[in-house]
Amino acid sequence: PVTALREGLDSGKPLLSAWCGIPEPAIPALLAKEDFDLVTLDMQHGAVDFAQTLRALPLIAATGKPMLARIPVGDFATASRLLDAGACGVIAPMINTLDDAQRFARAMKFPPKGERSWGPHAALALSGLAPDAYFAQANAFSIALAMVETRESLAIIDEILATSGIDGVFIGPADLSIALSDGRGVDAQSREVETALDHAVARAREAGKAAAVYAATPERAAALMQRGFDIVALGSDVNLLRAGAQAWIGTARGG
Numbered sequence: 001p002v003t004a005l006r007e008g009l010d011s012g013k014p015l016l017s018a019w020c021g022i023p024e025p026a027i028p029a030l031l032a033k034e035d036f037d038l039v040t041l042d043m044q045h046g047a048v049d050f051a052q053t054l055r056a057l058p059l060i061a062a063t064g065k066p067m068l069a070r071i072p073v074g075d076f077a078t079a080s081r082l083l084d085a086g087a088c089g090v091i092a093p094m095i096n097t098l099d100d101a102q103r104f105a106r107a108m109k110f111p112p113k114g115e116r117s118w119g120p121h122a123a124l125a126l127s128g129l130a131p132d133a134y135f136a137q138a139n140a141f142s143i144a145l146a147m148v149e150t151r152e153s154l155a156i157i158d159e160i161l162a163t164s165g166i167d168g169v170f171i172g173p174a175d176l177s178i179a180l181s182d183g184r185g186v187d188a189q190s191r192e193v194e195t196a197l198d199h200a201v202a203r204a205r206e207a208g209k210a211a212a213v214y215a216a217t218p219e220r221a222a223a224l225m226q227r228g229f230d231i232v233a234l235g236s237d238v239n240l241l242r243a244g245a246q247a248w249i250g251t252a253r254g255g
């Protein structure tokens with residue numbers, strides 16, 4: 001399973017991810033059994049911590065699906081630890097400078113590309129790969145997605161995409177809408193955001209790297225998959241539960 005996200009991206013078909021923030025590993029395990037292509041755990045805004053992510057990993061891996069995780073801002077040491085634990089990739093929020101991108105990339109890749117330290121014990125156990133095989137392939141299959149969600153970041157998207165060890169960009173439409181409106185509000189579908197989304201897909205294509213994005217509704221996810229994103233994360237588990245509850249309650253009450 002550690003190689004599964006790379007393989008999914010290489011297939012060229014858009015991947016739909018579940019997005020989990022409830023601090024309970026049974027939830028990503030349950031969603032991995034549905035027809036999602038992968039599952040993402042959100043350690044930035046979700047309530048999941050490292051221990052819960054560790055417990056979710058083998059449960060997701062048992063389904064053969066890849067797991068991605070989003071780290072808290074600047075927490076690049078956790079990016080390496082997630083790879084050691086068997087995550088297929090990491091999303092780093094608020095990558096606003098080239099230095100941010102390089103520091104993130106270095107945590108994600110072994111030398112000579114980066115500075116990741118050796119110790120992928122759970123990843124070896126989960127994948128069944130021998131240490132030398134893991135080492136030889138890990139830089140290629142461990143996916144580093146840098147979040148572009150500010151004006152500064154959008155202005156250097158080509159440089160971020162060109163950074164050695166960065167495998168793609170992940171657009172945060174909510175934060176980007178705040179930035180592009182100069183703090184006037186949050187509107188993940190503002191005109192400025194829509195333009196930036198198409199720009200990001202085009203620049204990632206040109207760079208031969210991945211473009212990923214967050215979608216808050218299934219309709220939005222469908223549209224963004226059509227617009228060329230390689231990964232669309234449909235969030236969140238909380239929204240899914242609430243939407244399901246509201247639909248069921250409505251039907252049960254005869255609405």
Ligand code: 3PY
Nearest residue numbers: 172173174175176214
């Ligand atoms: C954003 O939209 O800002 C995100 O980070 C997606 O969760």
Ligand code: MG
Nearest residue numbers: 149172174175
């Ligand atoms: Mg964000």
